[in-house]
Amino acid sequence: MSMAAISLIQNFTVPGEISRKFALDWSSDNKIAVCTSKTIYVLNSFCSPVETGFPFPLHKQVIKIPDGPMQLNPAYIPPNPYRFIQSEEDRENLYSVLMDHTLNPTPPERAEIFRSFRCCKWSPKGAAGSGRCLLATLTMDHRLALYEEYNKEWKCICDLTELLKKEMLPERTHNISESRQNKNLRRKKKRESKHRTRSKRTSYYEETDEDEEEFDDEDPCNLYKHLNYEKLMNETYKYAPMEITWTGMFSGTPNSMNEKSYEFCFLIVAMKSGHIQFWKVSASEGRVISLLYEWDTGLGLITTLSWQQTSLIAGFLMCGSVKGILAFLPVAVVMDPDEEPKIAVKNMCKIWDEEDMLAVDHIAILKIALRKYACIAAKHHALIGCEITLTEDSIFIKNVGHAFGLHSLPVTGMAVLDARSIPQYRVLMSTMEGKLIEVKITLGEEEINFQHDLIPIDLDLKNNMIQGLAVSSNGFLCGLILNTAVYYDHLEKKEPIQFAMYVTKPVDEIFGKLKNMLKPQVSFLPATSTDITNHSDYLDIIRITLATGAALPDWLTAFMDNDPTTYENCSTIELYFMRFILQAYASGLAVAAPTLKGPLELKLYAVEAIIMRNYISKIFRSCQDNLDLLSPGQGQSLLLMADWLFKEFHMPVESLYSALGCETPSDPESLPARETCDICKTDVKLDNIKVGQCSKNHQFARCCQSLLLCDIVPYNQCPSCKSVALKNLWNFDSCCTYCGMMMLST
């Protein structure tokens, strides 16, 4: 069964130009990065049940291109270099150097054009603290950097190319201008000696051995002998990042240095020389970013990389090259409890070994079964594929095949559909001529077959090229980036870039999957994945359904008729969804909401009370053995929590009261006020977990993580449900207690 027409839910424009296809990436915590030449837009749906309207708002953050152009290892080009040319080879080499921005980055008129983003890629969740993603960005002038979100802004936390530059040119980086001058002096001398030797070319070459050593170490672009293009390339291309991808998260065993296990992942970088580098990125031991491994693939210029994790300690990397080679590289992470993890790269296997000069544009890896994968790679208008089976001690690659697609212009985006389930047989592809194509593979005994289906979309694509495609974590939402296909002078006329979002499946099918996720058929499966960001595309689908006035399935709203005591048996994730729906009804987001809001608000409070109770039990468990280490604020917070459990659920936590030096109250109505109003200093009682009010009606929101009155700025706020939290009180996580979304600083 192939995809039906998919329906448009978002369509807006952003300024800028696309410098390269594959301009879109969707993170596993559901953020979308749109890569334009001078700006990366991070689009973020807060999945808010209180922001009304349709389409749902996508909040926009920007990452601007760095101010300074990157100059890796600028070749010295003397003024009027053509006067030094002695041979045709010299001429060719000089031309190659002059035209190559990597080697000759200094002309200011060109530096500006190359100071633009090439691509960006999201890390797996967990590379940044509290299970968040980092964004790796790469510019056309080879600046590779990592960005992390701090207080609603994306900040550069590491410029990896600057690190590489230091490694490449330790002596040159401190004072280039001085060494230039010295070089010019030496050059003058050299020129004099050269005039003498010019007449006897052979002896000149014989004699230059010493010279060469001295001279070439300083300056590989030695026009007096040869323009040493090869050497310059070898020295520079090795440090010039061209493509990037991320592995998934690995977790290290506890060792003598860290008692807790720590998590890390790798940023894999392909250099212009064909080398690949593995950078270890870890959030759990502070910020650690280090180059762990480097290896020459021998493939030359790599055009695309794709990673597939296959176990807790291994995976494979697929590399596509500009010459058309598709290579498979098994990679293992060797964990030694007392050392840094090591990367072990095994033999590379060329799945497509013909240098047909059809560059590999994109690679997708599908999981067919346990330890069995299929790979699809786009090479211009052709697709190639194969089946990969891993066994204990070997790897079998079979059924390498190819087919021509429905497209004649290059593929600009590719995403695996059903990426959270096994088996996966389908990918969605976008092409430069504006086609959206679903490719389904079937694996026979002897061959791999491709079935292509054009997917109709309700957008006029006549003059549009699709420049990027990405799908949400569960694959229900698909984003496209389009720009106009007509020729235009980009200096004269800036055509805006279009961003469009679609629902990829019939909504009934999505709700079917939601039911399986919330109420698993196999009852021994834990349904307590509390990580709501993995499922936020479900929330957006519910949001769309409610905002357009359509009905949710009965099973999903049945809880509204049930007695709130039945909510106690629900998993955290179910409670989040119930809460989301109730708040959407109460806020007016749902078009067809009941007019009587009172009962909805009572149910909403009942769900929030259960979520809070579960959260409090987590807090109590985590600090029951070290109550004497609590800060005064934390002690106060525990006391409020104990009071509230007693009041709402009639659970007197006697041990806690006595540990905090308080008497256990005798009945819920006689609980003393524990706080005073910041404005009038009268008592504030704990009547409600969301708000506190004094006798003169001054109102404060209550912190969702501590229950304390939130009367201090700045505080954190949940972008989704708008709950607030005091900063630095309980540092368990930065998620909203009520809805599980990441909180942001105000």
Ligand SMILES: [Zn+2]
């Ligand atoms: Zn007051």
Ligand SMILES: [Zn+2]
């Ligand atoms: Zn929230």
